[in-house]
Amino acid sequence: MGGNVGTGTVTSRFESADDELAARLRLAVGRLNRRIRIDDSESLPPLQLSTLVTVELHGPLRLSELARREAVTAPTMSRVLTALEEQGLVVRAPDPGDARGVLISISDTGRTRLQEMRSHRTALIARRLDRLDDAQRAALDAALPALEALLVADED
Template identity: 85%
Template sequence: MGERTGDTAVAGRFETREDELASRLRLAVGRLNRRIRIDGSESLPPLQLSTLVTVEQHGPLRLSELARREGVTAPTMSRVLSALDEQGMVLRAPDPGDARGVLISISDDGRSRLREVRSQRTALVARRLDRLDEAQRAALAAALPALEALLVADED
């Protein structure tokens, strides 16, 4: 196996430029996301926040559908929904298509909390952007369509 132009040896194998790009992008996005969560110090755990966003975007949903979309078990989702329900951030209503089922939707308090979190996180990112020079900000702006295109395949 010959080395291709632009490839580098990594841990006994060749890493392509695409591998390096994917790795650097994953690390940068992951660390930025983690930094925003830490600096934001929201009172909602990540799964509760993610569940609220999912219900806002796709609701009303049954517990089983929420669990599937969030990639957790039904018992885990039940605990998450109980916590959100106790805080008044979700509403439960009978499923008109199945008398045994319940549909979960976001409450006005839940929408309000999401607005607060989004506003706070946007301000945190804006402060970080302020530390960049104009060329770096322009490079990020130019990369946004490509970054947003990476998300399309993951949306339901």
């Protein structure tokens, strides 16, 4: 009866269940995120949106710091910033600590655009939540603390 204790049988059963949970969660979150992006035709491309949010949260920032935070090369970040600047969503200003450097900040237009996108995406999700019954909504509500805990290690 106790022959499986310490053999890894129980552990691999749990690892398999965790792997299945991870795969299902990845698929569900990925598909929901993709669906929201498709339904939100007014949104920015993902890297532009992520960069704008990063500037909002941590700005003003230098291009090199933005590239590091977004895990892209400096030339890629330069193109992203050019696109955001052309739309009036960010502004560049001289770095008072380094005459050669430039700091990127979110503009008032950028803040307004982000708020509009957030509101629109929240409404998209709310419409999807309306399709769920009370038990499904309660299950999502109960799962939120665990989902939010998954993000903690990635915040900076």
